[in-house]
Amino acid sequence: METTEASILLFRACLALLAMPVYLLSFLGLWEPFCKKVFFPFILKKLSAVHNRKTLKQKQELFRNLPEFAGASGELKLLEIGTGCGANFQFYPPGCKVTCTDINPHFQQSLSQSMKENQHLHYERFLVAAAEDLSQVPSGSVDAVVCTLVLCSVKDINSTLKEVLRVLRSGGAFYFLEHVADDRSSWRYFWQQICYPTWKLVFDGCCLTREIWKNLEQANFSELKLQHITVPLPWPLIKPHIIGHAVK
Incomplete structure (x- = not known):
């Protein structure tokens, strides 16, 4: 265990050296505004296009019963x-009535294109709001909530x-x-741990090692349908x- 932890720390340090310009910009307070306004909106548009192609059938099946x-x-009120x-x-x-929320308001161009x-x-409406504080949305006011690549x-x-x-x-x-996160005994999880700090910094807070299924299992949903899949991403x-989906 100690050898594994030492290896992770060593590889993390090497990766941080390679990403030193980003760490320096972050230290100077310049990376976060650039990331949110320019870099991440650009990257997310590219990632979303690839992700949609690779998960087309899964998404069609997922949202089939909306x-x-x-x-x-008879109206479906949906909050994303x-x-x-x-x-x-x-x-x-x-005919679905959609309310959009995002903590980052800098997706206007690509979002407008998708709406067209x-x-x-x-x-x-579009609300600039953190996922943890949706106070602008009344309690019990929507039929469905959608959250993909956000948690x-x-x-x-x-x-x-x-x-x-x-x-x-x-x-x-x-x-x-x-x-x-992958299975904790896997090599992928080993590399997820190594890349975690730099990945999180570069990709606007994205965490590689979250076991989100555990949070869903512990939440107070009356029904939970959840499946583990592997998406053939590059x-x-x-x-x-x-x-999957969960019912209140």
Whole structure:
């Protein structure tokens, strides 16, 4: 165990040296604003396009039963946490009323493009809000909440899930698709631990080693359908995923 931990620290130090310009910019307070305004919106658009291609069938199946959670009026009110560039819009059913939220307001260009390409939806509003504080959304006001590739970077997963449960009406559903930590005995998990600090800095808080399924299992959902899958992405560290939905 001590040898493994020493190896992780050594490799982390080597990786930090390679990423020294980013660490220096971060120390000077310059990396975070550049990352949020320029780098991460650019990277997320590219990543989302690849991720959508690799998970097309899984996403189609995941969101297939969304209409079943429409309210008594027949309208489906959906809240998406961490909307980013709107990568999920194409999978939502026609007429769905969508409220978008994101802590980063700098996705305007790609988000507007996605909205133009998906005019089968009704876009109600965009809220700049952290996932842990959705106070602008009334309790029990939405039929479904969607969160994909977001729980890896929120500051507090449990607080986020509490907010999800609060805004959902009774019987509403939470849909998720997240990359997660690999099995702790695997080589991938070993490298996830090594890359964790630098990866988190470069990719705006994204954490490689979160076992998000445990948080979902401990949350107060009445029903949880969760599956572990491997997505054939070109980036091995984020291939392990969980996918499913939970009912309040």
